[in-house]
Amino acid sequence: MRAFQVVSPAPIETRPLRQAEVPVPEPLPDEVLIRVHVCGMCRTDLHVTEGDLPQKKTPVTPGHQVIGMVERCGIQATLHQPGDRVGVAWLHRTCGQCEFCRSGRENLCINALFTGWTVDGGYADYIVAPQRFVYPIPSGFTAEQAAPLLCAGIIGYRCLRVSGLTAGGRLGLYGFGAAAHVAIQVARHWGAEVYVCTRDERHQKLAAELGAVWVGGTVADPPEKLDASIIFAPAGEIVPAALKALKAGGTLVLGGIHMSPIPSLDYDLLYHERVLRSVANNTREDGVEFLREAAEIPIGTSVQLFPVEQANEALNALKNDAIRGAGVLRVLES
Ligand SMILES: [Zn+2]
Ligand SMILES: [Zn+2]
Numbered sequence: 001m002r003a004f005q006v007v008s009p010a011p012i013e014t015r016p017l018r019q020a021e022v023p024v025p026e027p028l029p030d031e032v033l034i035r036v037h038v039c040g041m042c043r044t045d046l047h048v049t050e051g052d053l054p055q056k057k058t059p060v061t062p063g064h065q066v067i068g069m070v071e072r073c074g075i076q077a078t079l080h081q082p083g084d085r086v087g088v089a090w091l092h093r094t095c096g097q098c099e100f101c102r103s104g105r106e107n108l109c110i111n112a113l114f115t116g117w118t119v120d121g122g123y124a125d126y127i128v129a130p131q132r133f134v135y136p137i138p139s140g141f142t143a144e145q146a147a148p149l150l151c152a153g154i155i156g157y158r159c160l161r162v163s164g165l166t167a168g169g170r171l172g173l174y175g176f177g178a179a180a181h182v183a184i185q186v187a188r189h190w191g192a193e194v195y196v197c198t199r200d201e202r203h204q205k206l207a208a209e210l211g212a213v214w215v216g217g218t219v220a221d222p223p224e225k226l227d228a229s230i231i232f233a234p235a236g237e238i239v240p241a242a243l244k245a246l247k248a249g250g251t252l253v254l255g256g257i258h259m260s261p262i263p264s265l266d267y268d269l270l271y272h273e274r275v276l277r278s279v280a281n282n283t284r285e286d287g288v289e290f291l292r293e294a295a296e297i298p299i300g301t302s303v304q305l306f307p308v309e310q311a312n313e314a315l316n317a318l319k320n321d322a323i324r325g326a327g328v329l330r331v332l333e334s
Contacts, residue, residue: 001125004311005059009051012319015312016049017123020059025120025128029076032131034086037334039122039308040065040147041327042178043234044090044257046315048117052258056118063329064090064115065150066122067143070134077131085143087135088127089150091281092119107158107281114281123311125331135287138295145301148178148326149294153301154282156183156230157290159255160190162279163228167191172226174218174242175233176203177318178326179255182299183230184210189297195222197241198233200321206302221245230255236262239276240269248272255279303328 003022010016027033045062047053066088070080080086094101095111106112115121115129137146156179165171169192173180176198184194188211196207199218207215214222218233219241229242230253239262242252249272257280270276302325306314310329317323 003061003120003124004308005061006049006055007059009049009055011050012046012312012316017062017311017315019309024126027072027074027077027128029074030130030132031074031128032070032077032080032086032134033072034066034068034088034127034129034134035071036066036068036122036125036127036331037143038067038147039063039329039331040150040152040178041314041318041329042151043318044151045116046319047258049315053117057120060117061120061122061124062116063122063124064088065147065152066115066127067137067147067150068127071126073131079131080134085137087137087146087150088115088122088129088133089135089154089282089287090115091133091284093130093133105283107283107286112281122331123308123329133284135291138291140295140298144303144305144328144330147328148182148301148303149291149299152178152326153182153294153299154287154290155179155255155279156232157186157293158282158286159183159230159253159279160186161286162277163230163251163253165190165192165228169193169227170195170224172197172222172229172242172245173207174198174229174231174238176200176207177232177321177323179232180230181206181210181302181325184212185297185299186293195224195226197222202324203321206324226250229253232256234259236260239263240265243269243274243276246274249274251275251277253277253279301326305330
């Protein structure tokens with residue numbers, strides 16, 4: 001089968017993803033083998049490819065927003081049947097034993113494996129995944145619409161849940177890529193007003209179309225103080241501006257896995273019980289609840305499709321904010 005692999009992480013402009021011919025992976029007893037149809041792109045794929053995240057496996061196939069069809073099940077895997085349409089997300093497997101797994105916080109598992117980083121991901125014709133970490137995909141979504149829900153969507157949902165946002169609250173979103181364009185739809189469904197800060201004009205336009213009450217530049221000052229905000233852009237220099245725009249008692253959530261250094265802060269920006277926190281990974285419960293709510297709302301994703309052979313060019317576009325909504329790689333020609 002084809003796999004698009006990173007051997008040596010390097011700037012995406014140098015085309016570090018290489019096409020290789022590799023054996024189809026064999027599912028373990030509790031795993032399923034999945035024929036990949038599409039794979040969404042996430043900024044984390046760029047961090048893996050360029051080396052912002054340490055390399056855990058060499059070579060590694062990135063991609064953790066996989067939609068495909070179950071091809072074959074391991075001998076103990078009975079939850080899915082061949083032919084079922086399923087999704088694979090970032091959390092590949094947890095240990096079930098550590099203090100975090102035992103306390104309902106498997107997203108923090110100290111032995112967790114991650115799709116497309118510590119194990120091979122979906123920029124390939126086939127992928128294997130443990131049956132308990134594979135999500136049935138609601139039938140209302142096409143494969144390419146569903147792909148961005150699996151990381152951008154789920155992580156954005158977890159960010160919203162921990163932000164403390166309530167109906168009628170005011171939410172700030174910093175950066176308006178794949179995650180934010182889903183999160184705004186959930187927040188509006190919850191009855192919140194959404195304020196969006198982003199530098200790119202196409203992103204500003206999409207935010208307005210999706211119902212933002214106000215749109216401004218990267219560190220522009222929203223006209224109202226905000227109850228909660230989420231930074232999706234990997235830029236630590238946004239943190240002081242975002243804290244400044246927050247009400248007393250408000251929460252600022254950092255949604256990325258990697259961020260440039262955060263500048264030193266005047267304590268006044270944090271005082272009055274403002275909370276600054278990160279979100280790491282997601283639990284399967286986040287995924288199941290989000291997919292159910294996404295189908296109910298229903299979430300519409302704005303998607304730009306690329307053939308998987310153009311993964312380098314597509315990730316380069318992602319790096320330069322040149323994708324409107326979410327980028328998705330088509331692996332299987334329909
Ligand atoms: Zn991701
Ligand atoms: Zn664990």
